[in-house]
Amino acid sequence: MEKPSQPASLPLTRASIVVAHEAIKPVIHRTPIFSSSTLSASLPNKNTLYFKAENLQKGGAFKFRGASFSLSQLTQEELAKGVCTHSSGNHAGALALAARERGVKCYVVMPDNSATPKVDAVRAYGAEITFCAANAPARAATLAEVQARTGATFVPPYDAAHTILGQGTALLELLAQAPEPLAAVVAPVGGGGLLAGTALAAEGTGVRVFGAEPAGADDCARGLGEGRRREDVKAETIADGLRTPVGVLNFPIIQEKVERVIVVSDEEIVDAMRLIWERLKLVVEPSGATAFAAVRSKAFQELGVAGPVGVIISGGNIDLSQPLPWSR
Amino acid sequence: MEKPSQPASLPLTRASIVVAHEAIKPVIHRTPIFSSSTLSASLPNKNTLYFKAENLQKGGAFKFRGASFSLSQLTQEELAKGVCTHSSGNHAGALALAARERGVKCYVVMPDNSATPKVDAVRAYGAEITFCAANAPARAATLAEVQARTGATFVPPYDAAHTILGQGTALLELLAQAPEPLAAVVAPVGGGGLLAGTALAAEGTGVRVFGAEPAGADDCARGLGEGRRREDVKAETIADGLRTPVGVLNFPIIQEKVERVIVVSDEEIVDAMRLIWERLKLVVEPSGATAFAAVRSKAFQELGVAGPVGVIISGGNIDLSQPLPWSR
Incomplete structure (x- = not known):
């Protein structure tokens, strides 16, 4: 149903991530x-x-x-018809914003129980939202409907080569x-x-990936x-x-190239999040603090990794009208 | 009572701020x-x-x-006896941290009603805290006592040349x-x-200072x-x-070089603070959002300043165990 109408993909290699980085450098922030x-x-x-x-x-995020990289690989005809996706989270906002900056139309399918601030953000970035029931079949059917009506190209949130290559550019930087x-x-x-892209970007560098x-x-x-x-x-x-299951394209890359996936509790995530807010003065969402929670965990520290460790803070989109998670 | 035992000061000019910047570059963050x-x-x-x-x-902050600049201007004999100050806020933490990094002893006089997180921060940076009653005479007497006992040099929070010159380096950057x-x-x-230092640093640049x-x-x-x-x-x-009154040394500089001081309400400050958290993903304290509140105000916008405006976010030390100000 949700068949990606993406063009022929670049190979999933570090070299392709370097290509992706050159392509998106003019539009992204070098954070x-x-x-x-x-x-x-x-x-x-x-x-x-x-x-x-x-x-x-x-x-x-x-x-x-x-x-941005997915957009950069579309033809003029494809861009003229716009892009679409389904998401209740950061991908929808990112695609809507990237599309707006290029003057491309963007259609987003969102579950009708999506949090108001997320809906507002996607709308503020100028995307056209179609709501659907909060289940996978409804989402797929609604997206297919949008695609049939508009001819828009589906840009998947994670299970696609160009998405993975684009995310890998964070580690290059x-x-x-x-x-x-x-x-x-x-x-x-x-x-x-992000994890598959990071693992590809680390290839040949000697950096261990977790x-x-x-x-x-x-x-x-x-x-x-x-x-x-x-x-x-x-x-x-x-x-x-x-909260999403790992993608079909993503899993084997992770299986081959990631040394270990560290599992952390919500309590560890909230502790890590608070430390980042207090010490780094950065607003990060719980997902964004999860890598730091893993670094702090007994499981990681017992591996005895000596030397500097890179920690990717993935995003900072949190509903600030709600009490902070450590105060709930 | 609180006589600054500072050495002969550099002149209050932009050139001195350039000197200050060179002196502190190795120890500060270029934010x-x-x-x-x-x-x-x-x-x-x-x-x-x-x-x-x-x-x-x-x-x-x-x-x-x-x-850091104040410390850099002390002699070895002075450094050996340590530094002291009074503050319930960011200056105490900053001096304690700067002193610790140089291996210098630091004594801080704090009112006995100081917020626990601020006391904890100063203590965590290794300073010796002496509590006093929460009024100016008690504070001055206690500081004099600490100075008499230790021989430590008083580093004032704002009303001193080297403090002003150090703060001005933010605008240079x-x-x-x-x-x-x-x-x-x-x-x-x-x-x-900060404002006097900023005004001095702007001298001759054509940048209007508010x-x-x-x-x-x-x-x-x-x-x-x-x-x-x-x-x-x-x-x-x-x-x-x-909340402090403007200093004796600071006021005439502001009077001469600052075009206007924009007054904003607490509501405007909280609105600006929330926008910075939401849009810039930065944890800022209310004081840190006050310059942005001024830029957003009718009073400033009616001045018709055309072109780019620099906004100094002064600090991000806030008690995150409390509800956020827009939720109170």
């Missing part, structure tokens, strides 16, 4: 990196941490990278920005666009343990950006 | 600048805004600049970082260290209207960093 001696000193292994602040990316070589990098995993996944949505870690992708996900976690 | 097309588009004059994120400075020349810059005013002050602590704006410094301040504002 800054941050360190904190206090946070590093609090870790048993005293790893110097380099936080890549993708919460400061356009649209407030790394998703703008994949959306981090490696160039860090003042010393990294021993490892940790990225969160939901659908796996994933970070909430215990309440640990389909990727379980799938790795069982040797095959799980299609189900519990989705019982505060990290709303990570 | 990033941020823009937001959405925030700019929301202004009647559509000014491109360049936010200087001093909430990302060491210690979470610009105060680290002045503290902002001017170098902005991709185009600024038409104006806006900085908050409490004691006036102050931003909360209506509940508008002694500087009133003093400018009356033609002489007011010694009293109401201090009824959420912007706790701006």
